[in-house]
Amino acid sequence: MxxxxxxxxxxxxxxxxxxxxxxxxxxxxxxxxxxxxxxxxxxxxxxxxxxxTKEDLYVQVLKDILAEWINDAEIFDSSDDPEIAFRAYVSRKIQHSFTRPFASKVWAMEVIGGGTVFDVHLKSSLLEWNTKKCRQINKWIEQGKLRKVNAQYLLYAIWAMTQHYADFEYQTRIINNGQSLGIEQSDEIVENIVQLVLRGVII
Amino acid sequence: MxxxxxxxxxxxxxxxxxxxxxxxxxxxxxxxxxxxxxxxxxxxxxxxxxxxTKEDLYVQVLKDILAEWINDAEIFDSSDDPEIAFRAYVSRKIQHSFTRPFASKVWAMEVIGGGTVFDVHLKSSLLEWNTKKCRQINKWIEQGKLRKVNAQYLLYAIWAMTQHYADFEYQTRIINNGQSLGIEQSDEIVENIVQLVLRGVII
DNA sequence: GTCTATAACCGGATAGAC
DNA sequence: GTCTATCCGGTTATAGAC
Structure with a gap:
């Protein structure tokens, strides 16, 4: 350079x-x-x-975030054991919630506001990310490793639970008497979400 | 009048x-x-x-929403059977996600942005709402009706999963090929979330 | 590539007639 | 209680010297 x-x-x-x-x-x-x-x-x-323009900058920020999340999703292929894969994914997602909270929040606000600057590229990247993970879950179901759950709704649930700790950090802080949840709680939080997911889907 | x-x-x-x-x-x-x-x-x-001022109007909108949610929480006391109570609460929350999506989104954006206009009244109402429900869950645990789960994390999970369908409606719509999820899917969605919760906590 | 100055416009809020 | 006209401060974006 x-x-x-x-x-x-x-x-x-x-x-x-x-x-x-x-x-x-x-x-x-x-x-x-x-x-x-x-x-x-x-x-x-x-x-x-x-x-x-301000919009060019904004779109760049959104693309960076999505690229990171798509990268996070790779870990889903790291094991054929759904228990290991779910745990790894939730763990990575929660880590990111604490280490890169701003990116997640920008995305959340944009989606909540109705995705006014979402272009074709962002939409197709999002769909690709989603399809990839649904396919993996459905494969596990076919292999008899998971209950016959709706893969899409399961993904929404995992997404929502993990994002919550990044996006709604202010709310959890109020509830926690003004004290931020942080890296120290992350193992506990991961375990909690993973248990909910595993009890829900493992046969 | x-x-x-x-x-x-x-x-x-x-x-x-x-x-x-x-x-x-x-x-x-x-x-x-x-x-x-x-x-x-x-x-x-x-x-x-x-x-x-614009802020006066905004705060009024936030107070209205929180009042509604605190009202929703009342249903938690409707039964001593946690299965019935969880189902009723999730169901009501999802109904609101589809019938009053804007209010939920305003709240979400405010919290994500860091709660800049949150005053003492809003904070204490939120805490009251939270305490009430934690207490009920812990009572069920003491009565041996639920596993020994962390009530707070469970509430975050329920909150996150139900809110997702209101706040991230745009994202679910993209993923669902441009088609909105609506009242027709609400039974399915409620059942999905309730199953995840119940398998996670019922002994 | 950097930065000051400024153009052109838009925002919240208000005055004051009705 | 309603509405038009307007003030003033702040916003994006650019021109042009360095």
Whole structure:
């Protein structure tokens, strides 16, 4: 990487990291490029130099998140034993909930708001991610390793339970007397979700 | 109710309904009083007549939602049989997910964004709601009706799975080939969540 | 590539006639 | 209680010097 390329890469990275945090607090419309620039430690004009419009930056953030989740889904193929695979997946998802909470929140807000900037690429990536995992679950059912559950609803359940700890962190914090749940609780949380899933599907 | 009171009540209702929809799409910062006024069929100045600031209106919307959810929780006391109580609660929650999706989304966005307008009243109502249900679950555990599960994590799981169908409706729609899940699927969805919960906790 | 200055516009809120 | 007109501050985006 030449010097110029490095500068470009560094600035881009700084901007995306800042954008993730601001978008996760205010959503697309509520976030301002000014706030993002301040958080990134750059003048506002630089944001527009690297990302012509606010929407370009926002879409980039969404694509980054989805790419990470699709990557997480790979672990589903790590074992032919559904118990091991579910545990590995839930564990990785919860880890991400605590280590990269902003990305998850941006995605959640975008979906809740009705997916106004979702383009064809994002939709097809999401479908691919979903299809892949449904197929694996259905294979296990055919092999007699799982009860005949609805794979789609099971995925929604796992998704919802794991995302909850990233997206609704503020709510869990209020309920937990102002104290954040963190990495220390993650084993406990993973075990709890995994138990619910396994009792529900293992024969 | 006198004529004037009726006008006041009608306008207030119209404004809150419109606000729920706009806030659920754009969040607090992203929503504009102009859009809310248009949706309510009133001039913008009228919004400010009934609700001096945008924040006043927003807080009112949040309080309405929480009041409804606290009301939903009452059904938890409807039976001493946890199976019946869980089923009734999940069922009511899913019904609300389909019949009043906007309210749920406003709440979700507010929490995801970090609860910037959460005041003491909202926090204590939320805690009350939570405590009430934890207590009931723990009573069932003491009575030997349920496994020794962590009541708090169980509530998060139920909350997350039921809310998912309201808040992430757009995502489920993409995955379902552009077709909305609706009331027709609600029995199936309720049964799915209830089965997961019951297998997880019933001895 | 960086940054200051500014254009062009839009937001919440209010004044004041009806 | 309703509505038009308007103020003022803040927003995205760009022009142009360095």
């Amino acid at each position: 030449t010097g110029k390329e490095k500068v470009r890469w560094d600035s881009t990275r700084k901007i995306i990291d800042a954008a993730e945090q601001i978008f996760s607090k205010k959503g697309f419309e509520g976030a301002t490029t000014r706030e993002i620039a301040d958080k990134a430690g750059l003048p506002k004009a630089n944001i527009h130099y690297y990302f012509p | 006198t004529g004037k009171e009726k006008v006041r009540w009608d306008s207030t209702r119209k404004i809150i309904d419109a606000a729920e929809q706009i806030f659920s799409k754009k969040g607090f910062e992203g929503a504009t009083t102009r859009e809310i006024a248009d949706k309510a069929g009133l001039p913008k100045a009228n919004i400010h007549y009934y609700f001096p």
